[in-house]
Amino acid sequence: MGQRALPAPFLMKTYELVDDQTTNEVIGWNEGGTTFVVWKTDDFAKDLLPKYFKHNNFSSFVRQLNTYGFRKIVPDKWEFANENFKRGQKELLAQIRRRKTATSAPGAAKSAAGPSSPSNSGNDLGSTSMSSPDSKNAGSVDAPAARAQLTDLSDENRKLKRDNEMLTSELARAKRHCSELIAFLTNYVKVAPDQIDHIMRQESSGPTLSGLDGEIGSTGHNNGNYEEDNDNEIMKEENGEGLKLFGVWLKGDGKKRVREENLGFGGVHPKK
Numbered sequence: 001m002g003q004r005a006l007p008a009p010f011l012m013k014t015y016e017l018v019d020d021q022t023t024n025e026v027i028g029w030n031e032g033g034t035t036f037v038v039w040k041t042d043d044f045a046k047d048l049l050p051k052y053f054k055h056n057n058f059s060s061f062v063r064q065l066n067t068y069g070f071r072k073i074v075p076d077k078w079e080f081a082n083e084n085f086k087r088g089q090k091e092l093l094a095q096i097r098r099r100k101t102a103t104s105a106p107g108a109a110k111s112a113a114g115p116s117s118p119s120n121s122g123n124d125l126g127s128t129s130m131s132s133p134d135s136k137n138a139g140s141v142d143a144p145a146a147r148a149q150l151t152d153l154s155d156e157n158r159k160l161k162r163d164n165e166m167l168t169s170e171l172a173r174a175k176r177h178c179s180e181l182i183a184f185l186t187n188y189v190k191v192a193p194d195q196i197d198h199i200m201r202q203e204s205s206g207p208t209l210s211g212l213d214g215e216i217g218s219t220g221h222n223n224g225n226y227e228e229d230n231d232n233e234i235m236k237e238e239n240g241e242g243l244k245l246f247g248v249w250l251k252g253d254g255k256k257r258v259r260e261e262n263l264g265f266g267g268v269h270p271k272k
Helices: 009-019 043-055 058-067 088-096 105-113 118-189 195-205
Strands: 027-029 033-039 077-079 243-245 248-251
Touching: 009 027, 058 077, 088 105, 118 195, 195 243
Parallel strands: none
Antiparallel strands: 027 033, 033 077, 243 248
């Protein structure tokens, strides 16, 4: 019977640790000897825990106390009590029993007690320190994916820049061609700038140019060879030596010709 009543090794070591007079500045009994206080947690974890328990984790020590029914007395001090843990009454240690739900009890007690208990705060700190490496590992796993995404975005950005440069070049070339066409119309056909603007607006609004006195852009009857010019390009007539633009003969037999009628731009007859 006496053999079965031996206290747990953890309780024996804790009692010896608390009862050691040489460490009273770090850990010791209260004045009444009914509780014990850890005065200097850093020194306790660094110097005493490795000596008695072969580790330096203060949170682990607190969790172990919880499994044997020790309770926190005040929230602002690491003071623990158990009705069978008293100074000068070492025989009572045999009555302290480990909780049956030892593996789950610390977590349950920690969540139920809330943030007001320093012992629970110690547990929270311990669990946080254990979980933080996992968080770092998760971040490191995501890092390659982030780098790959950044590379894809950089490639896409370079492609968009190239496309933008090509579009800018195309626009500049189109503007240059338009300027050359306007200069040609002004110098050789003697078309006024406002008439050119009117022609361009008519062409952009539909496939034919209508509304002018000469029915520019409508189907003509010059030897059946008239063609619509939807793209505003200069056309050549194969049946003569002339050059025709928007249905107007620019050259032929030494003078400009029109289609058997008096065609003009905005009512103005082409000069001979």
